[in-house]
Each structure stands twice: as C-alpha cells, then as structure tokens.
Amino acid sequence: MVSILFFLATLVASAFADGYTCANIMRNPTQNLSEPYYYPETWRENMEPTKYAPNQICNWQINVPEGLYATVIFYKKTDSESGIKCTYPNGEQVYIEDNDQNPYKFTYPRFQIDLQVGDKQGEFSFKVVWSEYPDGRSMYIGLDGVHSIASVPTSYYTTVTAVNQVMLVGFSVPDVPLALLRQSAIYEGGYTNGTYLGNLVNARSGQIYSTSNKLGVYTFGLEKFINQTVFMVLDSRAAGDIVQYTGTNCPTDPNKSCGIFLNSQKNVSAVATISRQPDYLTLPKGFANSITLKIYGETMEESNLFATINSNYQSMFPLRVTNSLKIYHSDTGLLTVPVAKNADAAKWNSVFDGRYIIVRSFDFNRQSYAQDTTETFVTDPNNQMYFKFNVKYLDTNGPTTLDVNVYKNGVAVFTATYTATNPPLPFPNGILGDKMEVNYQTYGNYTQGFQVDILTTKNGDASPSSQSPVSTPSTVTMSPSTLTTKIITSTKSDSPTTFPTLAPGASTTIGTGATRGTTQRYESTTKSGINKFSLTTLAIVGFVMLV
Known part of the structure; x- marks a missing residue:
C-alpha cells in the first residue's frame, strides 16, 4: 500500500x-x-x-x-x-x-x-x-479636404467624418512605454461595433485608413497616463502625395534628444509635429543632394509652404519653424533633422556668412491674436556682417507695427517702423552691423502675421530675395530693383473665429470678441506677378492646438 x-x-x-x-x-x-x-x-x-x-x-x-x-x-x-x-x-x-x-x-x-x-x-x-463600454460623451469631427485635426487621449467616443476616406496618423509617445498605446481601438464607421481597423501602436508604423468616409476612435482611459497628441486625422485627399505619414512628440526630458526622421527610400514620407512652440531645427549630419525637404505650416497647400530645402541646406539651418502643425515632407532618401530644445540650444540667434533666415510670426497666414514676435540676431564678437532683408509679408491692423533695427558697435545705423500708413519699401542694399532686431507688435489686434527674410553676408553683393528658398503661389524670383508693394484691404470677413473645443485639455480658440475693422497687408510682389496668400476665413478648424 x-x-x-x-x-x-x-x-x-x-x-x-x-x-x-x-x-x-x-x-x-x-x-x-x-x-x-x-x-x-x-x-x-x-x-x-x-x-x-x-x-x-x-x-x-x-x-x-x-x-x-x-x-x-x-x-x-x-x-x-x-x-x-x-x-x-x-x-x-x-x-x-x-x-x-x-x-x-x-x-x-x-x-x-x-x-x-x-x-x-x-x-x-x-x-x-x-x-x-462605459456611458460616455461622443465627439464628432468633420473634416474638409485640406485641414488636419489632432487629439490627445480623452474619455470621449470620437467619430470622424471625411469627404473621402479618413486617414489617421499615429504619434510617438517618448515619455511612456509604447505598449500603453495598446489601450486604444480604431473602428470602421465610427461605432464600437464597427470593423476593427487597428490601434495606435499600429498607427505608429503607418497611417490607418477607413474604408468608408467614417472612422471611430476610443482610448480606454489612456488619458490617465498620456497628455500628448496621440493621433491626427485628415481627409485622405489632404495628404497629397504622402505614402508614409507619422507624427512625432519630442521627449519632455531635456537630457533626451529629439529628431525628425524621414524614410523616403521607397516612397514619399512625411512627419508631423504639433505644439504651441516653434520647432528649432539644426543642421543634419547628412543631407544628400537628391533630397528635397519641404516644410509646411497647418496644411499641405502651397500658400502654407514655409521652406524648400535641398542643395541650399548649409545656409538654411538653424531654422525656426512656426505654426501649431508643422509638416515635414521628403521625396527620397533617408534624413534625420535634429530638433533642439530651445533657441539657445539651436544657436538660432547667431549669424554667419551666407546664412538665410526666415522670421515669421507664430500663426502666420492665419487670423490670430498671438502674432507678436521679437527676434534679435548677432554676429560673432568683433565681427560685422551685411544684413539684407526683405519684408515678404506684412499684415497690419489698427496700430500694428513692424520695427527693423540694425546696430554697429551699439549705435543704431538703420531703423524703420512699418505701419498701415508707412508701408515697407524696396531696400536693395545691405546694412553693415553686428546686430539686427525684428519686432512685430499687434497691440491686442488680430492679424495674419508677417514674414521677413534675412541674408547675412560678409560682402554686399547678394540679395535675400534672389536666394529665397520659400515657394510662394506666384513662384517668382524677386529682385530688389523690381520690388513693389501692394496694399490689400480686408474687413470683417477676415476676423478670427472661435471654433468649438474638440477635446478636453485642448483648445481651438483663435480669438474672440473681434470687432469690425480694417486690415491692411503688404506683400512683396514683382512686375510679373503678385505673391498672394489666401485671405478667406477658414470654415473649419485645421487642428487642435494643445495647451
């Protein structure tokens, strides 16, 4: 036994x-x-x-x-x-x-x-x-064929409707494990019983499309762990020729690096970043001659093209990219563009021989109360440069002013204040100095902002207009000898609009309480064409501005 x-x-x-x-x-x-x-x-x-x-x-x-x-x-x-x-x-x-x-x-x-x-x-x-599924509120997003809308995690059931197909772009989450994004689901048709299309981890590898014109997103309490943009939606037509589209958040830890990585070896790719701060880009370690990097603000329209960078890349960095939504588009090759923590880390305010500088207000080409901008550029100690500038675009409303000052050894050698009654005039010559200031003040008025292009050289025989990498709707190469100024007057229809808030923790408010007024805009033009920006008020918010 x-x-x-x-x-x-x-x-x-x-x-x-x-x-x-x-x-x-x-x-x-x-x-x-x-x-x-x-x-x-x-x-x-x-x-x-x-x-x-x-x-x-x-x-x-x-x-x-x-x-x-x-x-x-x-x-x-x-x-x-x-x-x-x-x-x-x-x-x-x-x-x-x-x-x-x-x-x-x-x-x-x-x-x-x-x-x-x-x-x-x-x-x-x-x-x-x-x-x-818990009881919860629903959020409905309607897309036009141009603009993108971003979202942080929320408790809402989000339904997105497009004109064509909905494209969902996933964003990196460098401050938390990527596995957290498994707590999400993307559905066809906008309902939780719709066909499962994937989750936000899948969207990090490549965009997700709806098969119809509707798509739904739910994030299962992810808002408890993440307060960054996790996805962006747009109509498939708004992506243009992009085949691979992803989004990037930079780490909040200042000791961690950040970069815009574009893999266009097989197809055209793009990377989006979203914040209410500029992206300060520094010189990439490698930039093949075959690569063309295009940078857009808010939309992929030509009127929102910030810069085109190719063989001119040595003169273009560092670069301060404005607008809440920045889109980096590459047609071929591999490219990593470092993103600095701030202006000082990027050496944004230091100039060198042959540097091309684009100075824009943050919400350029969009009616906004947040356009005030002050920038100062300096040479190396004991050095002087010719500062050549072109007021590419200037929107004045009420007492709005644009001040441009150049100093040499602490003494102002050039000073100008441009207003509605004193528009910028062609200025073909460079000003020798060691410091330049650009100051745009709206005094609480809404405007579409300004753009000043600057070229710094050791000699005075180059022009910021002729070397401009920025494409405009007329795509005319400008020469100082043919520059003229066109005054455009607009009224109430151009005033900023308050759009509905689309998600907790995010705001789409551009401005409220605008009164009827007259806005005058000055645009650099040539005898052969006028570089005009669209002045119509947007009918739909282009994206959620994270705050």
Whole structure:
C-alpha cells in the first residue's frame, strides 16, 4: 500500500514538473462580467506564471460579443519563446513579449491566443476581463479636404467624418512605454461595433485608413497616463502625395534628444509635429543632394509652404519653424533633422556668412491674436556682417507695427517702423552691423502675421530675395530693383473665429470678441506677378492646438 501511494505521489510531482498541456479552447464571456477568466483556471495574478509542457500546439478562441470589449494581461516568462502570439479581430498577429504586463484591448467579435512551443519549457498564464463600454460623451469631427485635426487621449467616443476616406496618423509617445498605446481601438464607421481597423501602436508604423468616409476612435482611459497628441486625422485627399505619414512628440526630458526622421527610400514620407512652440531645427549630419525637404505650416497647400530645402541646406539651418502643425515632407532618401530644445540650444540667434533666415510670426497666414514676435540676431564678437532683408509679408491692423533695427558697435545705423500708413519699401542694399532686431507688435489686434527674410553676408553683393528658398503661389524670383508693394484691404470677413473645443485639455480658440475693422497687408510682389496668400476665413478648424 505504501509503495502504491509513493508511486502516485511521484507521478503527480512528475506531471507538475512537466507543466500543463493545453487543448484548443473556445471561450465565451463569464455570466458575471465581474468574474475574470483565468488560464490555467487555478492560477491567479498574484502567483508566478504556470509552467507549460514543451513540444505542444494549442489555441484559445475568445469571443467578444457586441457591446463588450476584453482586457487581457499576459504573464509570460520564457527564453524569448516566439511561438506565443495573439491575433486581433482584424487578423493581425502579434508576438507576446516576456514580462510585458501592459494590458491588451480586444473588440468585437473575437481574438485568439496561440501557443506553439518547442522542446524548451517556459511559463505562461493570462487573465481575461470582459466589460461593457462605459456611458460616455461622443465627439464628432468633420473634416474638409485640406485641414488636419489632432487629439490627445480623452474619455470621449470620437467619430470622424471625411469627404473621402479618413486617414489617421499615429504619434510617438517618448515619455511612456509604447505598449500603453495598446489601450486604444480604431473602428470602421465610427461605432464600437464597427470593423476593427487597428490601434495606435499600429498607427505608429503607418497611417490607418477607413474604408468608408467614417472612422471611430476610443482610448480606454489612456488619458490617465498620456497628455500628448496621440493621433491626427485628415481627409485622405489632404495628404497629397504622402505614402508614409507619422507624427512625432519630442521627449519632455531635456537630457533626451529629439529628431525628425524621414524614410523616403521607397516612397514619399512625411512627419508631423504639433505644439504651441516653434520647432528649432539644426543642421543634419547628412543631407544628400537628391533630397528635397519641404516644410509646411497647418496644411499641405502651397500658400502654407514655409521652406524648400535641398542643395541650399548649409545656409538654411538653424531654422525656426512656426505654426501649431508643422509638416515635414521628403521625396527620397533617408534624413534625420535634429530638433533642439530651445533657441539657445539651436544657436538660432547667431549669424554667419551666407546664412538665410526666415522670421515669421507664430500663426502666420492665419487670423490670430498671438502674432507678436521679437527676434534679435548677432554676429560673432568683433565681427560685422551685411544684413539684407526683405519684408515678404506684412499684415497690419489698427496700430500694428513692424520695427527693423540694425546696430554697429551699439549705435543704431538703420531703423524703420512699418505701419498701415508707412508701408515697407524696396531696400536693395545691405546694412553693415553686428546686430539686427525684428519686432512685430499687434497691440491686442488680430492679424495674419508677417514674414521677413534675412541674408547675412560678409560682402554686399547678394540679395535675400534672389536666394529665397520659400515657394510662394506666384513662384517668382524677386529682385530688389523690381520690388513693389501692394496694399490689400480686408474687413470683417477676415476676423478670427472661435471654433468649438474638440477635446478636453485642448483648445481651438483663435480669438474672440473681434470687432469690425480694417486690415491692411503688404506683400512683396514683382512686375510679373503678385505673391498672394489666401485671405478667406477658414470654415473649419485645421487642428487642435494643445495647451
């Protein structure tokens, strides 16, 4: 009798040491949704994962009825076993990492877990919780064919409608693990029971398109962990020729670097950044002659083209890129453009021989109360340069002024104040000095801002107009001898509009309380054409401005 008991105990111990053997299982939600489903059923999350037997294949098909979603946490300790995977409702199969307990979210109608292991033993357990979608408010976004709208995580159910297809662009989250973005779902048709299209992790690899003109997004409480832009939506037509479109957030840690990475080896690519601060770009380590980098503000329209950089790149950096939405577009090759923490880190205010500087107000080409700008540029100590400038665009309203001053050895050698009654005139000559100031003040008035192009040289035979890398609607190469000034007058129809707030923590307010007034704009033109910007008021907000 003792021998039989000893044999049975040895058999049980041996079976436990070999680990569990799984079978193909189909599982429905528990009747009481507050009760999780565990595998193995005797395992709990406060235990070590359970050992599995080697050399086996099995799967779990887990159903998710309409109106529910499933939260799954995997507990995996193996020698990087690659045969343990899960499959989303859209058929995408992903590898389950060791020691990654960030939750997965699965939607209607089902998901699958696969285990296919070799002769090495490991540990694997998981927990499934089915939940009803919580009651919540809905947010509806209507897209035109031009503008983009960005969002931070919210508790809203977001439905996006486009003229054509909806394109969703995912953003990096450098301050938190990327795995947190699994707590999101993107649906066809704008409803949680619509076809699952992917999540924000998928969107980091490439944009997600709706098959119709509607798309829905839900982020499952992600707002508790992330307060950065996580996605941007636009009509597919607004992307132009872009094939690969992603978004970048820079780390908040000042000790971590940031850059705009564009991989256009196979297709045209673009990267978007969104903030109420300028991007200060510094000289890339490598810039192939075949690359053309185009930078846009707010939209991909030619009127919003900030700069075109190619073989002129040595003179273009550092660069201060304005507007809330900055779009970096590359047609070929690989390019990484460093983004500095601030103006000082970029040496933005230091000039050198042959440097081309674009000075713009932040909300350029958009009615805004936030256009005031002050910039100072200085030479190296004991050096002097010719400062040549062109007032490319100037919008004055009320008492708005643009001051341009050049100093030499502390003494002003050139000073000008441009207003509605004193417009800028052609100034073909450079001014020798060691410091230049540009100061645009609106005194509380709304305007579409200004642009001044500056070229600094050791000699006086070059022109900022003839070397300008900026494309304008007329694309005319300007010469100081042919420059004229055109005055454009607009009234109430150009006043800023208050758009509805689209998400908590984000604002689209451009300005309120505008009264009827007259705005005068001065644009650099040539005898062969006028470089005109669109002056119509936007009918729809182009993006969410994060605050």
